[in-house]
Amino acid sequence: MKVITTDIPDVLILEPNVFGDARGFFYESYNQQVFTDKTGIAANFVQDNHSRSAKGVLRGLHYQITKPQGKLVRVVVGEVFDVAVDIRRSSPTFGKSVGINLNADDKRMLWIPEGFAHGFLVLSEYAEFLYKTTNYYAPDGDRCIIWNDPQLAIAWPIDTYPLLSAKDRMGKTLQEADLFD
Template sequence: MKVTETAIPGVLIFTPRVFSDSRGAFCETYNERVMKEAGLPAVWPQDNFSISTKNVVRGLHYQVTQPQGKLVRAVYGAVLDVAVDLRRSSPTFGAHVAVELSESNGAMLWIPPGFGHGFAVLTEKAGFAYKVTDYYSPAGERTLLWNDPKVGIQWPVSERDAVVSEKDQQGRTLDEAEVFA
């Protein structure tokens, strides 16, 4: 498995070797030794899975209590996955990383605690899986506005065509958001 550092230190891309033949394909989606060497935790108390259709934008979500690190991947279909640094003391505060995750590239993105996370669906349908480092905390859940111009994410869908939940439409801008120290 190849591990690649992104423009924001600590946000990593894991790209497994994919073995394909006439029957289909095989890849390793988790290797505790590789993950541990890269600084990821060995214990994942919760796994999540969502199914979304083209032009759905989910996020940008984070938890101020019980902050979660996330290891995310597209099981089928493709998404543009985004991590936004919400650590005020970080030199990359407000910056983001955007990576295409798909069933064909098998890539996974590690998003440490202290980041907002979201994705946009690029294909007709996408199945999205993620492991998290802590349990869901409804009281601590926050949403950064997905289209905040200050963050400047170049989403692959227009604001007019984006399918966004009411909750996500009510997200806070970076200037208004409760963020990490």
């Protein structure tokens, strides 16, 4: 596995070693020892989630203020533009974001630590998105920052209004949101 740093050093791109031939491919999508050795992160993943979304769907920017979650995310069908936003007030990268394309072809993954809001926009006809979390879903701590907050100025690759859930349409701005210290 190759680890690539981003403009926010805590957010990492992971490229697995993929072995392919005429029959198809094989790769280890997750190995705890390799993950820890290569990243220096001793994450304890407790839950796996799987979503399928149509083109133009934007999910996020989600986080849990109580029981925060680190996430290891990847796409197994299609392509998304994936975003992590640092919402730790004491961080030198507070309010900054990292956005990368994740797709089923290159099999890259993104590590998003606790203290970040996360969202993605589906670029392909549909996409299936998998992610491991370091804490269980906690509805009472579930929060959302609005995707188009002008303070964040995320360069979403979209030219029409995205398809949003009711919860995501009601997201708060960074200035209004509950944040981490």
